[in-house]
Amino acid sequence: MKFTKMHGCGNDYVYVNLFEEQIEDAPALSIRVADRHFGIGGDGLITIGPSDKADFRMRIYNADGSEAEMCGNGIRCVAKYVYDHHLTNQTTIRIESGAGVKTLDLTVENGLVSRVCVDMGEPILEAEKIPVVAEKSPVIDEPITAGERDWKMTCVSMGNPHAVLFVDDVKTFDLDTYGPLFEHHKRFPNRTNTEFVAVHSRKEVSMRVWERGSAETWACGTGACASVVACILNGLTEDEVLIHLRGGDLTIRWDRQSNHVFMTGPATEVFEGEFPL
Numbered sequence: 001m002k003f004t005k006m007h008g009c010g011n012d013y014v015y016v017n018l019f020e021e022q023i024e025d026a027p028a029l030s031i032r033v034a035d036r037h038f039g040i041g042g043d044g045l046i047t048i049g050p051s052d053k054a055d056f057r058m059r060i061y062n063a064d065g066s067e068a069e070m071c072g073n074g075i076r077c078v079a080k081y082v083y084d085h086h087l088t089n090q091t092t093i094r095i096e097s098g099a100g101v102k103t104l105d106l107t108v109e110n111g112l113v114s115r116v117c118v119d120m121g122e123p124i125l126e127a128e129k130i131p132v133v134a135e136k137s138p139v140i141d142e143p144i145t146a147g148e149r150d151w152k153m154t155c156v157s158m159g160n161p162h163a164v165l166f167v168d169d170v171k172t173f174d175l176d177t178y179g180p181l182f183e184h185h186k187r188f189p190n191r192t193n194t195e196f197v198a199v200h201s202r203k204e205v206s207m208r209v210w211e212r213g214s215a216e217t218w219a220c221g222t223g224a225c226a227s228v229v230a231c232i233l234n235g236l237t238e239d240e241v242l243i244h245l246r247g248g249d250l251t252i253r254w255d256r257q258s259n260h261v262f263m264t265g266p267a268t269e270v271f272e273g274e275f276p277l
């Protein structure tokens with residue numbers, strides 16, 4: 001099977017072009033290819049194929065084989081893949097995901113895509129749609145206990161579930177201890193992605209993420225969007241924020257007129273190869 005290894009801010013996936021390749025069991029394949037010792041190495045698997053609703057369709061599988069609805073860093077890489085590999089010559093494209101059809105604007109430099117702006121759509125704040133078990137909806141600055149510690153969380157779905165917690169310092173934060181406790185907390189029936197965010201100013205924050213199904217990743221696009229929405233809902237930042245992730249920076253803007261969140265950032269191809277099925 002031919003594959004392409006790509007990343008957005010260090011959030012790396014194995015990409016397979018379903019116009020050329022066939023996959024029988026994508027969840028099992030994701031577990032195999034994601035393995036950083038015995039596989040290709042990555043945070044999971046993303047397939048690129050035809051769509052009857054948009055120009056292309058992507059599907060995202062986490063490192064544990066679970067299928068997610070959406071991947072913000074992944075969708076930018078899919079856009080780069082289809083343009084750079086001549087599956088389209090359009091610089092505005094529409095990609096179907098499990099969270100609906102997204103529109104993407106591509107920046108092309110020297111014939112290759114360097115940056116992508118994605119219209120990520122409207123954030124979902126209703127507790128039961130995220131889903132999160134809560135007494136009040138929306139869930140903004142609501143108490144939760146995890147690891148014998150009391151926290152305040154804000155919950156947002158960008159098509160996939162996110163819990164956002166504010167911390168003083170992301171670098172020293174004990175993500176390996178607390179990340180799994182939130183992912184498997186009984187208040188998240190579909191598990192959750194969890195973002196730990198430090199606010200530096202009204203325009204700049206840092207975030208580390210524990211992803212559902214993939215543990216710590218170096219960036220999460222949907223998580224960055226959810227984090228900025230949470231910052232704004234808590235009155236901590238303006239509507240456009242530069243967010244520093246472990247593997248790079250994203251600019252997130254919540255356009256309050258349309259209620260859509262826009263994510264802008266890089267997409268990078270690392271190498272191509274063949275993997276025995």
Ligand SMILES: N[C@@H](CCC[C@H](N)C(=O)O)C(=O)O
Binds near residue numbers: 072160211
């Ligand atoms: N890294 C992604 C999100 C991937 C899916 C997530 N782990 C989930 O299960 O919802 C991103 O960039 O958004």
